[in-house]
Amino acid sequence: MKVRLSAELRRKVEEAARLNNRTLNAEIVSRLEWGFATGGMSLHRPQTSSNDESLRDEVVELKSQLRALRKDVAEIGRRTQHMLPRVKK
Structure with a gap:
């Protein structure tokens, strides 16, 4: 398509x-x-009610916060990678 x-x-x-x-x-x-x-x-x-719009706004805000947290976790992982023990094969 x-x-x-x-x-x-x-x-x-x-x-x-x-x-x-x-x-x-x-x-x-x-x-x-x-x-x-x-x-x-x-x-x-x-038709949406004001409650629907309020919930939609809350979901948008939570998604934004989740994106920010994911970025923070990824950054922490990059910064602390050297602290992890290395596994020998």
């Missing part, structure tokens, strides 16, 4: 894939699956 994306949309999907540690294809598939799971077959989004 070939899909044409605007440069801006492609950049957004590439960035999301990088942040989620996925390939470009895996990111697109994940987002399509999520869209069908949460929105059904309709292209129109259902």
Whole structure:
């Protein structure tokens, strides 16, 4: 399947894939699956309540915090790699 994306949309999907540690294809598939799971077959989004919007905002914030934590853990791993005992084969 070939899909044409605007440069801006492609950049957004590439960035999301990088942040989620996925390939470009895996990111697109994940987002399509999520869209069908949460929105059904309709292209129109259902009306959302303020509670839905509040939860959505909270999820966005938690995802941002998780990305930051992943970066911190990776950095700690790089900085402490020399402290790990080496296993001889």
